[in-house]
Amino acid sequence: MGKQIVLEGERIATGYRQGKQLTEVHHGLDFRLSCGELTCLLGCNGAGKSTLLRTLAGMQPALSGRLALMGRPLDAYTAHERSKTIGVVLTDRMQAGGLTVYELVALGRQPYTGFFGRLTSADKALVWRALEEVGMVGKARRYVAELSDGERQKAMIAKALVQECPLILLDEPTAFLDVESRMEVMRLLRKLAVEERKAVLLSTHDVDQALAMSDRLWLMTQEREMLCGTTEDLVLSGAMDRLFGSTSIRFDAVRGIYAPENRNNRVVRLEAADEALRYWAQNLLVRHGFRPVAPDEGGEGVASLAVAGPQDMVWTQNGISSCFCSFAGLAEMLRPL
Structure with a gap:
């Protein structure tokens, strides 16, 4: 039995329109995200990862192609409908230092609480459940400004979780974190994908964690292609060597790491x-x-x-x-x- 497809793109072109000027970043992208799977988007700086994530989140339109969310064209969704369907966690630091962790996470219920933002007992239960899922119940009354970078990321993931969205998009959620915090965040995202049946897509530079935790990889190559597939299939096909387009480094498929090519005589x-x-x-x-x-x-x-x-x-x-x-x-x- 196949997994439910949450997001699907066919011949997608991403980029920007400024008046009559068109700047294309990628074209001809085909992909899909399914519930219960963690997918990692890998690529060098400037490869267009953030542009693609913004396009998938509906923050900017695709230049061409068909993009469907839960079987319906993404551009047919209103902003309110998207907020109930797509949870987004960006790299940019949110100016929320004056809020407690509980208050920050509770903001994720805004699509459901109406104009005045009053939380029902059911809403509050969801907030506490999300805090428990990410291991932040003990920090609920702490101010966001007092959190470590890793704790802040967990709080932002909890906020996305209470939106009850089938799709969660994250832009480099492990950036600026130490090794232990990176591993904790990746384990948490995998748990949410598998146990909560979410489709989770994150961009990252942590190749080792992506290989260990992700079900599928999207590789943005230097040729402006995007290779998609099961992690092990891509690794063993040699696709990882196309990620950076450099002959000075090689991917070691046995150890799962990049290393300088050995040209010693x-x-x-x-x-x-x-x-x-x-x-x-x-x-x-x-x-x-x-x-x-x-x-x-x-x-x-x-x-x-x-x-x-x-x-x-x-x-x-x-x-x-x-x-x-x-x-x-x-x-x-x-x-x-």
Whole structure:
């Protein structure tokens, strides 16, 4: 049984109109978002991620193409209808320092509370439930100005949650957060997608978290294409190497990271007792200008490094072996070479 499609675009062009002047950012974009899935939008700075998110949120019109929300053209929705269907969390800091966390989250009920904004008991219950979902019940009476960046993002996500929208769009929600806070926010968004059956789309530069948490990826390439698919399918297809369009960095599909391409000419045979030792020995060798190869490669006269443990390493070159009990000692030896 297929998942319900919340948002679908066909041949979408994004950009700006200023009078008669048209500035196109992307064209021919095809995509869909389904309930219960977390999708991450990746691309370098200036790739057009924010422009696309604003278009999907109805903040600016698509230049061409068909964009449907819950099976209905997005441009047929009124602003009030959109506020009940699309929750948006932007990067820009909201001027809400004078509000408590509870008051900020309660603003998400405005599409339902009418002109005077009076909360019913049901509205209040939704606010408390959202605060509980994001782990902020204990901070409900704190002022937003007193929150950390990570806590502020959780409060903004709770505000979007009480709108009871099937679609949540977030523009770089993990920007400016420390590692722990980034992981907490990503885990929270995945939980909301899966357990609350939301379609969640966020733009991010956190490639590692996107690969670990997202069901699908949208990759904005340097060729102004957007590649969409299940995370693992895109990774193993080689699509990640098209994200930045640079030959100086390569995507390591085994470790799920980007790294400078190793163009070092000095070859060294590397043998290690396990994958962790191999990875960090290779990291040190590459940093010092070497190109590690397998123990049976490299030809005659090539140096070798055998790593049995962090305190048990043997470097052999020209028939002479040297033992090292730390990577620090090995690094000292490699520097003059």
